[in-house]
Amino acid sequence: MSPDDPLFAEFLAESAEHLDTLEAGLTGEAPVDVLFRAMHSLKGMANALGARGMGALAHAAEEVLGRARSGARQLDQDARKALLGTVDALRAARDALAEGRDLPADAALLARLAAGDAAPAPAASPARGVAQGGDPLRLSLASRLAAEMPRPSPQLAEAARDAGLPALAAALAEAGSPSGYGRLRSKLALLEAVTGLPAGAAATLPGRPDPAPLLAALEGASAREAARDFADAAHAHGDRGAEELGRQIQDLAARGLPVGHFRQALLEPVLRPVEAAPAPPPPPLTSSLATALPQAAHSRAAAAMGAGRRIWRLRLGALALAEAVAEAFLQRAGESLASAGPPGSLDIFFTSDLPPAELAALRAELDPEGVALLDLAPADAPPPPPMLRVRQDRIDAVIALEAELRAATLALTDSLADPGAAQALDDLSAIQRSLPPGPASRLAPALERLRAVRVAADRAASRLRLSLGQMDEAVLELRVVPFAHLAQRLHRPLRQLAEAQGKSVELVTEGEEVTLDRSLADLLADPLLHLLRNAVDHGVETPEARAAAGKPRIARILFTAERRAGRLRVVLRDDGRGVDEAAVLARARARGLLPPGANPVGEAVHALLFLPGFSTREVVSDVSGRGVGLDVVQEAARRAGGTVRVDSLPGQGTGFVLDLPLNAAIQPVLLVEAAGHPYALPANRVESVLEPGHVPPDVKLRALEELLDLPATPPSAVVLLRRPAGLLGLAVARIGRRTDLLLKPLHPEIAGRPGVGGVGVLGHGEAVLLLEPDEL
Numbered sequence: 001m002s003p004d005d006p007l008f009a010e011f012l013a014e015s016a017e018h019l020d021t022l023e024a025g026l027t028g029e030a031p032v033d034v035l036f037r038a039m040h041s042l043k044g045m046a047n048a049l050g051a052r053g054m055g056a057l058a059h060a061a062e063e064v065l066g067r068a069r070s071g072a073r074q075l076d077q078d079a080r081k082a083l084l085g086t087v088d089a090l091r092a093a094r095d096a097l098a099e100g101r102d103l104p105a106d107a108a109l110l111a112r113l114a115a116g117d118a119a120p121a122p123a124a125s126p127a128r129g130v131a132q133g134g135d136p137l138r139l140s141l142a143s144r145l146a147a148e149m150p151r152p153s154p155q156l157a158e159a160a161r162d163a164g165l166p167a168l169a170a171a172l173a174e175a176g177s178p179s180g181y182g183r184l185r186s187k188l189a190l191l192e193a194v195t196g197l198p199a200g201a202a203a204t205l206p207g208r209p210d211p212a213p214l215l216a217a218l219e220g221a222s223a224r225e226a227a228r229d230f231a232d233a234a235h236a237h238g239d240r241g242a243e244e245l246g247r248q249i250q251d252l253a254a255r256g257l258p259v260g261h262f263r264q265a266l267l268e269p270v271l272r273p274v275e276a277a278p279a280p281p282p283p284p285l286t287s288s289l290a291t292a293l294p295q296a297a298h299s300r301a302a303a304a305m306g307a308g309r310r311i312w313r314l315r316l317g318a319l320a321l322a323e324a325v326a327e328a329f330l331q332r333a334g335e336s337l338a339s340a341g342p343p344g345s346l347d348i349f350f351t352s353d354l355p356p357a358e359l360a361a362l363r364a365e366l367d368p369e370g371v372a373l374l375d376l377a378p379a380d381a382p383p384p385p386p387m388l389r390v391r392q393d394r395i396d397a398v399i400a401l402e403a404e405l406r407a408a409t410l411a412l413t414d415s416l417a418d419p420g421a422a423q424a425l426d427d428l429s430a431i432q433r434s435l436p437p438g439p440a441s442r443l444a445p446a447l448e449r450l451r452a453v454r455v456a457a458d459r460a461a462s463r464l465r466l467s468l469g470q471m472d473e474a475v476l477e478l479r480v481v482p483f484a485h486l487a488q489r490l491h492r493p494l495r496q497l498a499e500a501q502g503k504s505v506e507l508v509t510e511g512e513e514v515t516l517d518r519s520l521a522d523l524l525a526d527p528l529l530h531l532l533r534n535a536v537d538h539g540v541e542t543p544e545a546r547a548a549a550g551k552p553r554i555a556r557i558l559f560t561a562e563r564r565a566g567r568l569r570v571v572l573r574d575d576g577r578g579v580d581e582a583a584v585l586a587r588a589r590a591r592g593l594l595p596p597g598a599n600p601v602g603e604a605v606h607a608l609l610f611l612p613g614f615s616t617r618e619v620v621s622d623v624s625g626r627g628v629g630l631d632v633v634q635e636a637a638r639r640a641g642g643t644v645r646v647d648s649l650p651g652q653g654t655g656f657v658l659d660l661p662l663n664a665a666i667q668p669v670l671l672v673e674a675a676g677h678p679y680a681l682p683a684n685r686v687e688s689v690l691e692p693g694h695v696p697p698d699v700k701l702r703a704l705e706e707l708l709d710l711p712a713t714p715p716s717a718v719v720l721l722r723r724p725a726g727l728l729g730l731a732v733a734r735i736g737r738r739t740d741l742l743l744k745p746l747h748p749e750i751a752g753r754p755g756v757g758g759v760g761v762l763g764h765g766e767a768v769l770l771l772e773p774d775e776l
Contacts, residue, residue: 012098013391014041015094018039019038019042019090020485023084025038026083027488027491032068032069033360036068037368040368043062044369046093053104054090054094056110057089057110060086060109061083064113082113085112086113089105089106137159137162137163138165138191141160142192142199145191145200147200150200152172156172157172157173165191170506171184172184178209178233178236178237179228179233181233182231183235184236188200188201189201192355204236204238209233209237211230224250227250228250231246234246285298289311293311293379297337297349304351309351310352310378311351312349312359313349313375313376313377314330314349314350315347315374316346316347322346322373325367333354333359349379359376399475402472410740413461416457421454428443428447428450472666480515481516481518481521482512482514482515483561486521486524487559490507497537498536501536502542503540503542503543504554504555505540507559510560510561511560511561514561514568528570528572532557532572535572535654539578539654540557540574555575555576556575557573557574558572559571567642568659570658571655571656572656573647573656574655576654578649579650581601587614603645610631614630614631634774637659638757640661641743641758642660643659643685644656666742666743668682669740670737670738671738671762672719672730672732672734673735673736674704674713675708678762678768681730682772682773686719686720686721687720689720691717692716695718695720695729699728699729702728704732707776714733716735719732721773721776730776741758741760741762741770743759743770744760744767754772757772
């Protein structure tokens with residue numbers, strides 16, 4: 001089949017999504033039903049394309065997942081490893097198909113899957129509809145939690161670890177405080193959804209949350225953390241209003257906005273007696289639910305909600321079989337209320353007291369292909385928007401056109417900003433005034449027309465710049481991915497690294513909803529893996545060493561993303577031993593990387609870690625000692641137009657902070673001139689611009705022409721550039737303007753030269769080199 005065939009293009013897009021779903025689910029806690037459906041879809045697509053090897057592998061893996069789905073076997077660690085190996089083999093087979101080759105199925109992998117599929121069934125069969133949560137350990141844990149809440153015993157944390165739920169175990173260990181108990185309730189709700197059994201998520205603490213810590217922190221730097229703890233404590237007490245208030249303050253504090261005016265809003269509900277202002281009863285139907293349901297079903301829906309049942313919307317496909325499948329579904333799921341829907345489809349509204357996980361499992365059981373029961377969602381949720389698949393090369397073509405439009409806009413802006421044009425008009429005006437009355441009167445209308453055209457062009461350029469900014473955001477949305485997509489890639493290598501070194505490590509992600517450009521995500525994938533390896537091998541201690549230091553035996557790596565004023569901040573932080581600055585300095589002196597007598601401290605020591613080939617390991621291992629790693633991270637940050645820095649405290653851990661642009665193809669720069677040629681400096685690295693005689697004595701000063709081997713000219717200004725090794729004063733012949741530089745692919749010969757960070761095009765079409773301060 002030709003790669004240009006629409007079916008083949010759809011296969012490449014859908015198979016990538018299914019493979020990502022399988023890898024994320026097998027390394028996490030996704031229901032086995034989700035894994036089964038993804039593998040089933042892969043098998044069907046491979047067979048439709050005649051890819052026998054890929055189809056055979058997917059079929060064997062589907063059999064394993066099918067038995068786990070029905071409760072005939074456990075999806076234990078050995079089975080997961082075999083299935084993850086299958087996912088890797090399926091990726092290779094998919095890539096081979098893209099090149100026109102059909103890889104045969106790996107016989108050893110097929111035998112491994114067959115052996116695992118013949119494994120004995122677990123001692124206890126899960127209940128109907130229970131997915132991966134049917135693991136007896138998790139079912140038993142849920143029952144014990146339901147019996148002991150709100151005062152769980154310490155032994156339950158160990159039971160949660162045995163059941164493969166490290167996040168729940170950590171929450172149980174921290175449940176002694178109200179905020180910790182609130183976070184525990186959230187984890188218990190997830191356990192209930194997975195197992196289908198009550199686990200005590202509804203149990204609340206008596207009383208109200210204490211606002212005093214938050215009130216004390218409102219004006220300080222810790223407002224965000226205090227607001228989060230207050231909201232979690234409110235959740236523990238079941239105080240929804242206080243929880244929403246805390247989340248609102250947390251969100252504003254995270255964005256750097258003032259939150260001090262919330263002081264009164266916090267005090268009033270705490271000081272006012274509960275009986276003084278009883279909450280109004282909730283309306284029987286929300287406005288969205290009342291709009292979605294036919295009028296005749298409103299009273300029955302209100303009665304069902306009053307009895308504690310939820311209203312669901314089931315969307316049917318256009319098949320003749322769909323109604324029969326829906327009838328079988330409703331016989332076991334609940335009671336039908338009404339039917340409606342847009343032309344060409346049918347929505348059935350029904351009420352049910354079954355948990356969401358059981359409803360989803362029942363739907364998958366009756367319609368494994370997903371062609372009859374298209375969508376199942378709460379009735380008050382908006383219907384899913386229509387999806388449109390577009391080939392990646394077409395999106396890239398739109399982005400390339402947008403880049404050319406930006407270059408044309410820059411050219412227009414530069415032309416209008418040319419001082420020569422304004423001077424020419426002034427010269428013509430002077431000539432007109434010096435002419436006799438007759439010629440002067442004939443020239444005046446032409447001059448007025450030129451001025452009017454210039455004003456209109458300025459207005460049009462302003463509108464064009466505004467529209468281009470909006471277009472930038474719209475085009476960026478075409479190829480953005482959530483931060484969760486990047487974080488999912490780290491769970492599997494983390495587990496492998498930790499197991500190989502006998503360490504216990506969990507990865508916690510925050511900001512999964514933050515979006516970033518796909519090209520930036522691809523650029524960061526390998527550097528983040530290097531940081532993860534560095535954290536596990538260098539930063540995290542063994543469980544015994546952590547226990548001796550008074551730390552939890554399970555180490556914690558926090559992976560966060562945050563949007564800040566048009567930029568992206570990514571942090572990977574461990575709670576390990578921290579950077580040993582003495583060892584770093586000793587290694588640097590042994591390798592001759594420091595001049596005699598130099599004794600750097602703090603950030604200057606951390607900068608040594610990014611030198612190519614630098615490593616504090618004496619012995620080469622599978623993970624460390626080769627001197628390849630952190631220099632790759634710094635180089636990737638530079639190529640993206642960002643920076644990376646180290647934040648470390650001895651005994652408390654190390655964090656790597658990456659400050660990046662949202663779009664790696666467009667970078668703000670400061671233009672400078674050397675020997676008559678323009679050059680660009682990253683604007684986020686410019687500290688200040690000084691006159692040549694006003695440079696502080698402790699700043700290293702170099703002329704740009706000298707660094708570039710160009711003829712020397714008298715400098716008119718000095719640009720102070722921030723570097724990990726300290727400030728660098730760069731003497732330049734002339735300072736230009738700040739602008740956005742559209743970067744183009746670098747030729748390999750230029751890319752290999754030190755000091756060159758990229759090449760871009762100015763508005764008038766002239767190419768300009770982007771210089772890298774750290775390599776100058």
